[in-house]
Structures are given as structure tokens and as C-alpha cells.
Amino acid sequence: MTGNSLLQQLMDSFCCLPGVGPKTAQRMAFHILERDRDGGRRLSRLLVQAVDNIGHCQRCRTLSENDLCGLCTNEQRNDVQLCVVETPADVLAIEQATDYRGRYFVLGGRLSPLDGIGPREIGLDQLAGILAEGRVEELILATNPTVEGEATAQYISDMAADKDIQATRIAHGVPLGGELEYVDGGTLAHAFVGRRKVGI
Amino acid sequence: MTGNSLLQQLMDSFCCLPGVGPKTAQRMAFHILERDRDGGRRLSRLLVQAVDNIGHCQRCRTLSENDLCGLCTNEQRNDVQLCVVETPADVLAIEQATDYRGRYFVLGGRLSPLDGIGPREIGLDQLAGILAEGRVEELILATNPTVEGEATAQYISDMAADKDIQATRIAHGVPLGGELEYVDGGTLAHAFVGRRKVGI
Structure with missing residues (x-):
């Protein structure tokens, strides 16, 4: 079994997936080899197809098979609002959960000067170009609430202010569903600072 | 994003893996496409290679690239003991944990007449052939302690008895490390029935 190098190589290469030890x-x-060889073939084919064919949308930088993604080519979406997110997964999450149209x-990361990730690396020159087109009226900053995410949001909001957007x-x-008692301190502090008027 | 069918197909095909929703x-x-395209290519190549080239050892029925697996061709192993397990994964587990030589x-399953799995489907005719060679002196039954696993072990022990093995x-x-209080009743009952003399 230990001399079964192809099996061992297959196991090793599964470890490249997130959360797989x-x-x-x-x-x-073992599951693929004993129970689902067709599934294994299909996964193999789609992996190589996806890696070879899926690139980034030239306008919004999300993952896309074509030069422009389905969202950028969709005439039904309004050009007035532009939502800035860190990853393509965030786009999917917002599309599934909200009625944003x-x-x-997509930044594809966040500002992190120490790691050599500056405005250019996260496509802010490209974003500036879109803002310069003059159609965007609201720029929604949906980066993650981490230190770098907040700094990135701040940087972009300055860009928007320069263009009066x-x-x-x-x-x-x-x-929702969270209990105050168990919410972490940072979130609770955020919730207090961000409190809004209710009622009349 | 939703029109991004290749991406959606890739996600669907990952669901064939055990424990992946x-x-x-x-x-x-997203991880493969954004962070590890080389890993994705490698996984794709190894998946199709493994599915095409890894079959079953003609003697012991474990997974093997060759007609006979490394364990069956290994001259260092003794022919006197034969351990019967349900799956190739069990072989790996025993090899890693014990000093069994x-x-x-490998049965590749267990007797389950209702599912149409009889002695032939789990290779018992082949096992009978190995026992008939006359070299095996101890047949170690390491099927799982489930109802079918026990029934399978019983069936095989009858085969061994017929040949005076x-x-x-x-x-x-x-x-080990388990606490009596939290061990399930079946296991505890098993442990009592299987108690052994200690001391002098």
C-alpha cells in the first residue's frame, strides 16, 4: 500500500483544497476510487476546463469565462450603484441574499502595504476609470470589517469624495439571531457607534 | 455570476466528494481559481490518472496500480497470517497502527443479502482459493463490528473451520482513552462478554 505511489500522490493533491487534511x-x-469513478473523471475534466477558461472580467474583475461577466453585460442592472467587494465569493453572497440590482x-484583496499590496494590485486605477465615466452616483463599500478591509474602504471613499460621488x-x-451576551466586544462596540434613530 | 455555468458545474462536481456540500x-x-490554479491542474491530472490506472490487486483485492499490490509481492511478509478487512482504507489503517506483518x-464490502451482496460479490470464492493453498494458519477477521460485519466474520470463520484453519x-x-460512563451500551456489553483473565 505504501508503495502505491499514484494513490499517495492523489491523496497529497487533495490536500491543496481548503479545509482538507x-x-x-x-x-x-478512496471514495472516488471505490464508489464514484465517474464523478472523479467529471471533476478532473471540469477542474482543468475551469482553470484554463475562467479568467477575470475586464470591467469588474470577478471570475468569468468571457471578457465581460454576466453581471457587467446585463442591461437590466443599473449603473448608478456600484458595490465594491473583496472577492468573487462576496459577489455571489450578495446576489443570493439581497435584492441589490x-x-x-471586485478588488481581489485589500490594501496591505506590508505585503506589497497597494492600490494598483487591487485594481483601484481601474475603479478610478469607472468612476470617471460619471455614471456612478453611489459607491457601496462592502469590504470585510477587518483592519485592512476598513482601511481599504476608507481609501476608496476618499477616491469617491474627490469625484463628488x-x-x-x-x-x-x-x-440576526445573535445574542448580545455572546457577541464579541468589537462587534458590539461597532453596533453601538452605528446606532440609528427609530420611531417617529 | 449565475450565468457563469462552468464555475457552477465545477462547484457541482466538487459535491461528489464525501463530506462536501x-x-x-x-x-x-474559488480557492482553486483564485489562489491555487497549479494545485487544481495537478489534482485534475492525478484524478484522471488514478481513475484510469488504479484497479484491484488480483490476489488480495486492495487498490493497486499493478496486477499484484506491493503487499502481495512483498517477500518479507509472512503467508501464515491472513487478515480479512472490508476496505482498502482498513488495510492502510492497520499498516499504520500495528506491527502486523x-x-x-479485502472484501470490498460485507454480506448483505437484501442488497444483493452475497459471498461471490465480496470475493469469498477467491478467499476460499487462497485458503485451499494450505499456507494460511491463522485467519484474522477484522471486519467492522456492525451487524453485517459480524455476520460476514461468522460466515468466513465457518469457511476457515471447514479447512481446519x-x-x-x-x-x-x-x-483507549474512552470513559466507561460515556461509552455506548453495545460497546460496553461487548467489552464485558470479551473480558480476559489478568494477573497470574
């Missing part, structure tokens, strides 16, 4: 990789390899811009930040606070 | 599949697909036989069953009881 040696034990899970072993289970996956504007456009997106209204920037907004999505709300951060106690999640 | 839609959310994890999405995370895997005998041979293996000593059959043994691996011990089932309280696992």
Missing part, C-alpha cells in the same frame, strides 16, 4: 484527503481518494467591482458603507453590528 | 464546494472552487484480503476476531471493547 491528510485524513480527509485519504477518504476522498446595481453593478459590482456618495460613498456608503454596509452596516456592521449584531447579526 | 454546496457551501464547501463553492469555497473549494502477514497478508491481507484457526480464525480469530480482533477485540472490540472500550477504546
Whole structure:
């Protein structure tokens, strides 16, 4: 078994997937080989197809098979709102959960000067070009509420201010179903600072 | 994004892996496309290579690239002991945890007449052939302690008895580090029935 190098290589290569350690990789390899060889072939084919064919949308930088993604070519979306997110997964999450009908811009990361990630690396020159077109009226900042995410949002809101565009930040606070007692301190502080008037 | 069918197909095909649901599949697909395209290519290549080239050892029925697996061709292993397990993963587990140096036989399942799995489907005719060679002196039954696993072990021990070969069953009881209080009733009952003399 230990001399079975192809099996061992397959297990090792499953470990490149997020959240997959040696034990899970072993289970996956055995599952494919013993129960689902067709599924393995299909996964293999789609992996190489996806890696070869899926690039980035030239306008919004999300993942796309074509030069422009389905959201950028969609005539039904309004050009007035532009939502800035960190990753393509964020686009998917917003599309699934909200009724937002504007456009997106995907940074593909966040400002992190120490790691050599500056404005150019996250496509802010490209974003500046879109803002210069003059159609965007609201720039929604939906970067993650981490230190770098906040700094990135701040930087972009300054860009928007220079062009007299209204920037907004999505709300951060106690999640639905969360109990105050168990919410972390940072979130609770955020929720207090961001409190809004209710009633009349 | 929703029109991005290749991405969606990739996510769907990740769901063929054990323990992977839609959310994890999405995370895997984005990870490959955004951070590890080389890993994705490698996984794709190894998947199709493994599915095409890894078959079953003609003697012990474990997974193997060649007609005979490394364990069956290894001259260092003794032919006197033969350990019967349900899956190739069991072989790996025993190899990693014990100092067993005998041979293996992999059933690839367990007797389950209602599902149409009889002696022939789990290779018992082949096992009978190996026992008939006359070299095996101890047949170690290491099927899982489930109803079908026990029935399979019983069936095989009868085969061994017919040929005057000593059959043994691996011990089932309280696992190391387990606390009596939290061990399930079946295991505890097993541990009591299987108690052994200690001391002088």
C-alpha cells in the first residue's frame, strides 16, 4: 500500500483544497476510487476546463469565462450603484441574499502595504476609470470589517469624495439571531457607534 | 455570476466528494481559481490518472496500480497470517497502527443479502482459493463490528473451520482513552462478554 505511489500522490493533491487534511484527503481518494469513478473523471475534466477558461472580467474583475461577466453585460442592472467587494465569493453572497440590482467591482484583496499590496494590485486605477465615466452616483463599500478591509474602504471613499460621488458603507453590528451576551466586544462596540434613530 | 455555468458545474462536481456540500464546494472552487490554479491542474491530472490506472490487486483485492499490490509481492511478509478487512482504507489503517506483518484480503464490502451482496460479490470464492493453498494458519477477521460485519466474520470463520484453519476476531471493547460512563451500551456489553483473565 505504501508503495502505491499514484494513490499517495492523489491523496497529497487533495490536500491543496481548503479545509482538507491528510485524513480527509485519504477518504476522498478512496471514495472516488471505490464508489464514484465517474464523478472523479467529471471533476478532473471540469477542474482543468475551469482553470484554463475562467479568467477575470475586464470591467469588474470577478471570475468569468468571457471578457465581460454576466453581471457587467446585463442591461437590466443599473449603473448608478456600484458595490465594491473583496472577492468573487462576496459577489455571489450578495446576489443570493439581497435584492441589490446595481453593478459590482471586485478588488481581489485589500490594501496591505506590508505585503506589497497597494492600490494598483487591487485594481483601484481601474475603479478610478469607472468612476470617471460619471455614471456612478453611489459607491457601496462592502469590504470585510477587518483592519485592512476598513482601511481599504476608507481609501476608496476618499477616491469617491474627490469625484463628488456618495460613498456608503454596509452596516456592521449584531447579526440576526445573535445574542448580545455572546457577541464579541468589537462587534458590539461597532453596533453601538452605528446606532440609528427609530420611531417617529 | 449565475450565468457563469462552468464555475457552477465545477462547484457541482466538487459535491461528489464525501463530506462536501454546496457551501464547501463553492469555497473549494474559488480557492482553486483564485489562489491555487497549479494545485487544481495537478489534482485534475492525478484524478484522471488514478481513475484510469488504479484497479484491484488480483490476489488480495486492495487498490493497486499493478496486477499484484506491493503487499502481495512483498517477500518479507509472512503467508501464515491472513487478515480479512472490508476496505482498502482498513488495510492502510492497520499498516499504520500495528506491527502486523502477514497478508491481507479485502472484501470490498460485507454480506448483505437484501442488497444483493452475497459471498461471490465480496470475493469469498477467491478467499476460499487462497485458503485451499494450505499456507494460511491463522485467519484474522477484522471486519467492522456492525451487524453485517459480524455476520460476514461468522460466515468466513465457518469457511476457515471447514479447512481446519484457526480464525480469530480482533477485540472490540472500550477504546483507549474512552470513559466507561460515556461509552455506548453495545460497546460496553461487548467489552464485558470479551473480558480476559489478568494477573497470574
